[in-house]
Amino acid sequence: MRVQREVVMQAPPERIWGLLEDIEGIVGWLPKPRGFARVVKASIISGPRGAGGLRRCTLEDGNTLDERFTVWEPPRRMGYAVVADTLGVAKRMKSSNALIELHPRPDGTTRVTYGAEVEMRGLLNRLLAGPILRRVLGGIYQGSLENIRRIVETDR
Numbered sequence: 844m845r846v847q848r849e850v851v852m853q854a855p856p857e858r859i860w861g862l863l864e865d866i867e868g869i870v871g872w873l874p875k876p877r878g879f880a881r882v883v884k885a886s887i888i889s890g891p892r893g894a895g896g897l898r899r900c901t902l903e904d905g906n907t908l909d910e911r912f913t914v915w916e917p918p919r920r921m922g923y924a925v926v927a928d929t930l931g932v933a934k935r936m937k938s939s940n941a942l943i944e945l946h947p948r949p950d951g952t953t954r955v956t957y958g959a960e961v962e963m964r965g966l967l968n969r970l971l972a973g974p975i976l977r978r979v980l981g982g983i984y985q986g987s988l989e990n991i992r993r994i995v996e997t998d999r
Contacts, residue, residue, distance in 0.1 A: 844973055846980045847958025850988040854995040856945040856953050860918030862991055863943060866898055872994060874986030876979050880904040898923065906930050913940065920944050932976075937962040955991070957984040 852859060862868060866885055875881035880902035890896040893915035900908045906929045914922030922942040925933050933939075941959040948954060959980055963973050 844961050844963070844977055845958065846961070846977050846984065847956055848981060848984040848988055849954060849956040850985075850992050851948070852953050852955055852992045852995055853951075854953060854992075855951065856918040856947050858995050859945055859953055859955060859991060860921075862994060863921055864892075864917065866892060869900070872987055872990040874983060874990060876983055879979070880906065882908075897926070908932075910941075914942060918945060935964055937964045955988055957988055959984075 862872065866887055869885045870882055873882050882900045883903045884901040885898055887896050888899045888909070890911075894912050896912045896915075898910045898912065900910065902908070908925060908930070909927040910923040911926045912921070912923050914920050920942065922940060924941070925936065925939040927933050939959060939961045941957070944956045946954040946956070961973075961976060961980070963976070
C-alpha cells in the first residue's frame with residue numbers, strides 16, 4: 844500500500860529541513876489524527892541524530908511509537924521505519940517505510956512530498972486494517988505538510 848501527499852512551500856529546502864531535523868519539534872507540526880492520541884514528546888533514544896538513530900514518539904495517552912531513521916540526506920530526504928510501538932500497529936505490518944522529500948524549484952519554492960510504502964501482515968490485516976491505515980496516514984501526511992508550510996511561510 845502506498846500513501847503520499849505533496850505541497851508546494853514558499854521556502855527553500857534548507858528552511859524546511861531545519862524544521863524536520865528538530866526531532867523534539869515534531870510536536871509542533873505533527874497533527875492529531877482523528878480518533879487517536881496526539882504526539883506530545885519525541886526524542887532520540889539510541890544511535891545518532893540521523894540515519895540509524897531511533898526516535899521515540901510518546902503519545903498523550905502514554906503509548907509510544909519507535910521509528911528508526913533509514914534515510915538522512917540534508918536538506919533533501921528523510922526516511923524512517925516504524926519498528927515498535929505499544930499500540931499493536933507495528934506487529935500488523937510486515938514493513939513500513941516513510942519518506943519526506945524536498946524538491947527545490949527554479950522559482951525559489953520547494954515541492955515537499957511525504958509518503959510511505961506499507962506492507963501489512965496477513966490477508967485480514969490487508970483487508971481490514973489497510974484501508975483504515977491508508978486514511979489515517981493520508982491525514983497525518985497532509986496535515987503535517989500544511990502545518991510545516993504554515994510555519995516556514997510565516998517565519999520568513
